[in-house]
Amino acid sequence: MKRLLKIGFWFFSILMVVCLGVGGYFWYVWSSNLPYVGEVKEYRPPETTKVFSEKGEVIGRFWVEKRTVVPLDRIPDHLIKAFIAAEDSRFFEHEGVDFKSIFRAFIKNLTAGKIEQGGSTITQQVTKSLLLKNVEKTYRRKVREAILSIQLEKMFSKAHILFLYLNQIYLGHGAYGVQAAAETYFNKDAAALTLAESALLAGLPQAPARYSPVAHFDRAKARQKYVLARMREEGYIDDDAYRKALNAPLDIRASEENTFEKAPYFTEHVRRYLLEKYGKDLLYGGGLRVYTTLDLGKQMAAQEALKKGLAELDKREGYRGPVTHLEKAAVAGFLNKADEAFNVDPPTPGQVVQALVTGVDDDAKTVTLRIGSAKGRLPLKEMKWARKPNHKTPYYAAKVNVPSSVLKKGDVVLVRLLRTGGAQMKPPKKEENNHPTKEEAQAQWDVALEQIPTVQGAILSMDPRSGSVKAMVGGRSFDKSQFNRAIQSRRQPGSAFKPIIYAAALDRGVSPVEIILDSPYISDRKPGGEAWKPRNYKKKFYGPTLLRTGLIKSRNVITVKLLNRIGVDYAIGYARKLGITSELAPDLSLALGSSGLSLMELTRAYAVFANGGVLVTPIFVKKVLDRDGHVVEENQPHGEPVISPETAFVLTDLMEAVIREGTGWRIKALKRPVAGKTGTTNDLRDAWFMGYVPGLVTGVWVGYDEPKEMGKGETGSRAASPIWLYYMSEALDGTPVLDFQVPKGVVFAKVDAQNGLLAGPHSKKSVFQSFKQGTAPEKHSPEPSAPKAGQFSQFDMDSY
Numbered sequence: 025m026k027r028l029l030k031i032g033f034w035f036f037s038i039l040m041v042v043c044l045g046v047g048g049y050f051w052y053v054w055s056s057n058l059p060y061v062g063e064v065k066e067y068r069p070p071e072t073t074k075v076f077s078e079k080g081e082v083i084g085r086f087w088v089e090k091r092t093v094v095p096l097d098r099i100p101d102h103l104i105k106a107f108i109a110a111e112d113s114r115f116f117e118h119e120g121v122d123f124k125s126i127f128r129a130f131i132k133n134l135t136a137g138k139i140e141q142g143g144s145t146i147t148q149q150v151t152k153s154l155l156l157k158n159v160e161k162t163y164r165r166k167v168r169e170a171i172l173s174i175q176l177e178k179m180f181s182k183a184h185i186l187f188l189y190l191n192q193i194y195l196g197h198g199a200y201g202v203q204a205a206a207e208t209y210f211n212k213d214a215a216a217l218t219l220a221e222s223a224l225l226a227g228l229p230q231a232p233a234r235y236s237p238v239a240h241f242d243r244a245k246a247r248q249k250y251v252l253a254r255m256r257e258e259g260y261i262d263d264d265a266y267r268k269a270l271n272a273p274l275d276i277r278a279s280e281e282n283t284f285e286k287a288p289y290f291t292e293h294v295r296r297y298l299l300e301k302y303g304k305d306l307l308y309g310g311g312l313r314v315y316t317t318l319d320l321g322k323q324m325a326a327q328e329a330l331k332k333g334l335a336e337l338d339k340r341e342g343y344r345g346p347v348t349h350l351e352k353a354a355v356a357g358f359l360n361k362a363d364e365a366f367n368v369d370p371p372t373p374g375q376v377v378q379a380l381v382t383g384v385d386d387d388a389k390t391v392t393l394r395i396g397s398a399k400g401r402l403p404l405k406e407m408k409w410a411r412k413p414n415h416k417t418p419y420y421a422a423k424v425n426v427p428s429s430v431l432k433k434g435d436v437v438l439v440r441l442l443r444t445g446g447a448q449m450k451p452p453k454k455e456e457n458n459h460p461t462k463e464e465a466q467a468q469w470d471v472a473l474e475q476i477p478t479v480q481g482a483i484l485s486m487d488p489r490s491g492s493v494k495a496m497v498g499g500r501s502f503d504k505s506q507f508n509r510a511i512q513s514r515r516q517p518g519s520a521f522k523p524i525i526y527a528a529a530l531d532r533g534v535s536p537v538e539i540i541l542d543s544p545y546i547s548d549r550k551p552g553g554e555a556w557k558p559r560n561y562k563k564k565f566y567g568p569t570l571l572r573t574g575l576i577k578s579r580n581v582i583t584v585k586l587l588n589r590i591g592v593d594y595a596i597g598y599a600r601k602l603g604i605t606s607e608l609a610p611d612l613s614l615a616l617g618s619s620g621l622s623l624m625e626l627t628r629a630y631a632v633f634a635n636g637g638v639l640v641t642p643i644f645v646k647k648v649l650d651r652d653g654h655v656v657e658e659n660q661p662h663g664e665p666v667i668s669p670e671t672a673f674v675l676t677d678l679m680e681a682v683i684r685e686g687t688g689w690r691i692k693a694l695k696r697p698v699a700g701k702t703g704t705t706n707d708l709r710d711a712w713f714m715g716y717v718p719g720l721v722t723g724v725w726v727g728y729d730e731p732k733e734m735g736k737g738e739t740g741s742r743a744a745s746p747i748w749l750y751y752m753s754e755a756l757d758g759t760p761v762l763d764f765q766v767p768k769g770v771v772f773a774k775v776d777a778q779n780g781l782l783a784g785p786h787s788k789k790s791v792f793q794s795f796k797q798g799t800a801p802e803k804h805s806p807e808p809s810a811p812k813a814g815q816f817s818q819f820d821m822d823s824y
Contacts, residue, residue, distance in 0.1 A: 039611050091204050116182060260719045334479055343413070404426075418737050443469070480509060482510040485722040486628075487721075489635055493643065513623070519580075558615075680764075683700055698716070699717075772792055
């Protein structure tokens with residue numbers, strides 16, 4: 025017996041040595057080359073770069089990992105407890121590894137024959153995310169994870185580990201950390217999360233895609249219920265808080281992309297600037313805080329103004345036909361798809377949707393439609409505009425008289441929903457999420473015929489004193505085209521370039537009331553080329569004309585003669601002083617805006633006139649902070665006097681007259697002092713309106729991307745100035761009405777509107793005109809008689 029016990033003892037001892045040796049060997053192999061846990065002391069993960077408006081609203085985010093690192097004291101206590109209850113209820117008791125959980129998981133995995141459950145603590149999840157790159161579920165990795173977790177707990181406090189976890193954990197839809205998740209799902213700061221919202225987020229780490237509240241709301245709610253129950257079990261909340269949180273409404277919203285829908289063209293321009301200056305890594309992972317000059321209210325007004333103005337212009341261009349035409353066999357499928365879409369997102373007034381024409385009644389002057397399962401009624405008055413495109417005939421000369429001339433049964437068309445059930449319905453406010461009931465949505469709708477515009481446009485608005493760009497819209501739809509027509513496009517400005525020629529002439533001593541003969545002009549014939557014969561817009565000549573009238577009425581021939589007098593080279597040099605950098609034609613066609621410019625360039629040039637002769641550098645980015653709050657860039661306003669304040673004011677006065685007496689007459693509706701100029705190219709391919717009030721200068725361009733003629737009469741006055749007016753009416757709403765400040769070297773005189781002399785008793789019409797001191801007329805207008813040769817400039821007599 026003793027011998028048997030002795031043999032057993034030695035066998036057991038040898039077995040223990042072997043086991044310890046093998047275990048020690050595997051422990052050594054599996055734990056060798058472990059990362060240094062001290063690496064997480066300086067936690068610097070990729071962090072989202074945020075772009076802000078001038079008032080601090082977020083207008084853009086750029087990321088590789090969508091994350092905003094926040095300190096633990098900015099995370100609400102109930103959010104922390106929700107994660108602890110759901111993920112690691114013994115977090116404050118264990119030392120990095122919860123052996124009870126590991127044993128429980130080991131038994132389950134052994135029973136299943138594969139690794140199904142990890143039993144990981146919060147500390148282990150931090151270790152796995154920050155220190156171990158291999159995510160494969162193996163026992164070797166679990167051993168390494170356990171060793172590192174124990175080391176992590178010895179080196180750092182529980183609070184620091186929670187800080188790492190809550191900022192590092194992936195929570196779906198591109199969001200890393202609780203702050204990014206709060207912004208992604210609820211559009212709010214993590215500090216503002218409710219208990220219900222916190223519990224929803226705490227249910228995501230196990231399977232963010234499976235429990236996504238966006239894609240699988242029912243699963244997310246079930247998971248939220250589990251988290252709340254765990255919080256109640258752990259004593260974090262009572263029964264009443266549990267019930268209230270479980271029944272609390274959840275306003276879920278999510279955006280997975282680096283979107284910047286509030287001001288897309290502006291934010292994209294800022295993104296390009298940051299990428300060029302700071303590089304890809306810092307832009308998308310550096311956590312920069314970028315403060316811009318954008319006024320979000322003005323930006324929204326600009327986007328709406330452009331959208332409205334282009335839609336009006338597009339309708340004047342005529343109706344291009346239905347989206348498609350369906351044969352009878354395809355009708356049922358189309359209606360079923362539309363009905364399914366409306367069940368998910370019931371239509372609201374103002375929405376533009378597709379509809380199927382089911383009947384056309386010329387006698388009743390009505391078209392009947394189906395909008396999913398709802399009915400629609402399109403009266404003739406809401407489709408009067410839908411004439412066939414004809415650019416040779418003014419839009420008002422051809423109207424639709426019968427519906428059948430436009431639509432037929434089976435056409436799929438775009439319609440704007442007006443009202444339902446015979447009563448006007450107000451669209452929901454932007455901050456509200458209420459929709460009509462299904463019964464309301466399926467009632468009969470009154471609708472208006474619509475189409476997607478093909479014409480394009482751009483708006484740029486800036487403070488002429490500081491150069492701060494307040495609003496910029498580079499096209500009709502950023503989703504359809506990211507090409508920024510405010511900055512990247514070069515188009516002929518037409519008559520909008522004329523103020524630069526007139527300003528140059530004023531600085532050459534030409535008087536605003538000098539008489540120029542509006543008569544045929546033939547330029548010098550170039551070798552092998554034809555002589556150029558400029559014409560006025562209405563193809564008429566007006567004889568002796570005051571210089572001011574030439575600008576007010578936008579007379580082409582007068583401007584060409586003026587340029588010929590001051591010299592093309594001088595005018596080009598003058599344009600350069602005003603910030604024009606594009607190539608300029610070195611011939612007399614420059615007077616009519618033949619050289620392509622960007623809207624930014626021209627707006628900046630007009631800002632010189634609005635700013636008393638000072639050229640400012642446009643500013644989009646005011647300040648950039650790094651992730652630690654240190655200023656890495658700050659842009660202060662920079663201005664340089666380039667023309668005299670007197671010249672700037674006299675030209676401003678002339679352009680005020682453009683609004684009062686000339687082609688900018690529509691802008692009088694603003695009912696405040698405005699200086700501005702229309703611009704139209706001879707072939708009606710480009711329409712502009714450039715204008716300013718004290719403190720704000722704005723430019724508008726309208727045209728097709730592939731240059732082609734717009735409809736007859738679509739000048740800067742008709743096509744562009746209404747957009748400018750829509751925008752400025754909103755942008756200036758509630759602001760004081762200000763006059764342009766008169767510099768010391770300017771005087772005013774009442775002059776005869778026909779001959780430019782001081783107004784006298786025989787003057788039929790007189791106007792107040794500003795002059796540089798010493799250049800105002802001194803003689804009074806005589807009794808009317810035949811004009812004398814001395815009244816005309818010599819260069820006019822030479823041009824006969």
